[in-house]
Amino acid sequence: MSGPQIARRALLGTALAAPFAHPSLAQATDPYVIGTLFPMSGPNAEYGTLFTNGAALAIEHARADNMLRRPMRIQAEDTQALPQQGVIGMTKLVNVDKAHYVLVGFTAVSKAVAPVADRAKTIAVNGGAVGPDLSGLSPYFWNVIPLAHLETQAFIPFLMGRNLKRIALVYVDDPLGDAILGLLRTELPKAGGELVGSFSVPRTAQQFGPVAARVRQSRPDAVYIASFGAQQAQIIKGMRDNGIRVPLVGYSALSIPTVTAMPEAEGVIFTSQKFDYTGGSEVTRRFATDFKAKYGSDPGTYNANYYNAVRLFALLAKELEAEGAEVNGENLRRTLLRVREFDLVGGKATFDDKGDMSAEIQVNEIRGGRVVPIA
């Protein structure tokens, strides 16, 4: 065997082995993996698109601003808004894709994936689910959306002020629906109201004429809808088509475009977190302007929440890069608790010890296909 042949083989072998011998060299340019556990198919797929749009814009902005030394990339897993699919997706994200940070939505999915996030010490951030028991699920599970108890606390006095005291609840049979039922059951009487009927529907239910008949019998002043996705739109149509003329009310899930565009949704009143896109901070105005330019529509609550979730990661990772520390769940959490206040869409956001972001709540009404803040 001649000398040059050995040299070529040695060179080739060294080149192939280099990334393994010095993993830091390979990692230095590897992107940060932002996992997403969103419904990308099925009756709740509309949310997946809304969530992803907000996250993608935040990545674009971070790249444009050269916030981080390494790029970010989204690794999507379709949950279909089902907890089983969520756990499968989360397990793959942490074990196979080595996700640095995971975005999640929907109460049932969030509750299912939180233990996996806890075991893997990988941060999971919710920007779409509002079940009140999502607070404090794990040190590695954060919320960038005000949870349902904050929405109902703000909403019940508003309803009483409008003399809407007898409330009937149509709620989906899942942890979110059960949580809203519990809140209305305890909070309405304290404010002088009454839960005159509660009507649970399975997640797969599509016929709401018979439910409307039962709702009508309870003689409510308003009907609170606690569902999401295509089903909440079907409930609204089912109620209106079947003679329910009293106000329909609900929570932030009603802010999706297909609901606001429905003629039957005219006058629907719901709560959401407060955003002022016209005034407010530079971050907020840039988000609103660029979102409209990129997607051709005004941003909604969910777009902003998942933008904030990714921006929060970029801000935390920037701090860690400056320290020379590894970007992992433990260090992200340590930095969150040290910094606490961040410049996000909507203004200065503050996080508590549980990783929950505080936010103001506003009451909205759907008028002419648009969401109009009314209180």
Next chain:
Amino acid sequence: MLFLQLLLQGLQTGALYALTAAGFALIFGATRIFHFAHGATFAIAGYVFLYFWNAGQPWPGALAAIAAAVVFGLGMERFVYRPIQRHEGSFFTVFVAAFGVAVVVQNLIGMIAGRGFASVDTPLSMANEVLPDVFLAPIFWIAIAVAIVLFVALSAFLTRTHAGVGLRALAQNPDLLRAYGLSSNRLSMLAFALGSAMAAPAAILTAMTTGLNEAVGHHVMLISMAATIVGGVGSLRGAALAGLMLGVAESVALQFVDTQWAEGVSFLVLFAFIIFRPSGIFGVAQTR
């Protein structure tokens, strides 16, 4: 009055279930192909109608919906099921192929028409108080009338025409059919065309009442399968009657049970039939 209200709503829902289930039963009864993509046929017809409705063309939209359903059904028969059967594919192979197509159609609808809820905005679905505390929409009468007319027409076709008798014969003895000079392939295509066309009116009426989403086909398939089993496998009138019965059962049940159990009642009926009368309402018990 609640009972009357629930009964009327159950009849409306049941009429739509009956139309869809009868289409599935016709295909399954004649060809013994478990056409799981029947739900996809329903979704395609609904969205085609929606497209034309939004363009201000409801009547051409209805015709286009029927045409789209028939073309899809024929395409499945010609390009999916027939090649599988040519290679003597098992029942399970057919099921998996149909399931795969249904998933692809669902995703295509999501990509083309959007992933949210979609419905037709029409005064026909707006109920008015016809009796104290009883609300009825004009679409109730349309659903009942469409179901009756189509079943009468289909029954006449199956019993009084050469092709109709051939379809019934196809289910019983395809080999003998060939001996009489009839083409089982052509009759199979006829079964798919008719069965798929039956889904279109139900899809149009569903777009007007409960609305559509990309996953609407799965629910339709569940009901169609349940109705086919309850009605008696291979029996068209059995599937239609069972569809009507399931619609009424899931609505009237709310007089007695919590709203949570509405869908569960349909499947309780199904279980009851499987246990106590496995051959269904009009099915013939098989001996081995």
